[in-house]
Amino acid sequence: MRRILLFALVLAICAAVQPVQAAQGPVGNWNIKVKVGHVGEGIRTVILKIKKIEDGKYDIKMSKMSGKLDDIDELDFRGENELFMVMGSYEYTLQFEGDTVKGTVVNPAGKQTVTGSRQESVRILGDAVDPLRRSWRGTIEKRDGKLMMVSRRGFDTFFTNVEEFEADLIKSEGQVVVVTGWWIKTKIKIQKLELYEQQ
Known part of the structure; x- marks a missing residue:
């Protein structure tokens, strides 16, 4: 009997909660x-x-x-x-x-x-x-004194941690590279940078 009463109580609570949720829309x-x-x-x-x-x-x-x-x-x-x-x-x-x-x-x-x-x-x-981790390919360029990458589709892409990879970016200027890292809002946080080797 106690189990039946407990089950009925649970059903009553669920029935009361559902209309409130539905009313919220x-x-x-x-x-x-x-x-x-x-x-x-x-x-x-x-x-x-x-x-x-x-x-x-x-x-x-x-x-x-x-x-x-x-x-x-x-x-x-x-x-x-x-x-x-x-x-x-x-x-x-x-x-x-x-x-x-x-x-x-x-x-x-x-x-x-x-x-x-x-x-x-x-x-x-x-x-x-x-953040989504992946790799991107593009050409390293300097615009208004800032090192950045122009993607294969022609988008200007900037980095969050240029200082950390500045030497590699300068060395790669004008060349096609593969950048691995994280896309954070509108910029890439570089994890690894290497020259693109065409297969």
């Missing part, structure tokens, strides 16, 4: 994972904050690369749980379900699928990029 703080990078890719965590201010009206902010939350440019709710919004050159179409969000983002580089989740804490977590 898209309101809350969300972490959305977006791929970034011209010559490589990293995963940027974009913070989306949705606050309901009155019936049918919302205050929506999104984090920039600096981590600062700013108002979005355009907004259109398509039903209770689908949101279309524009932030700069990024157009998001998002579907919210419980504590998860998924959808697409279109930007000048193309279209990609994004996923995310509701933050458990009420504190807004800062914007972050998870």
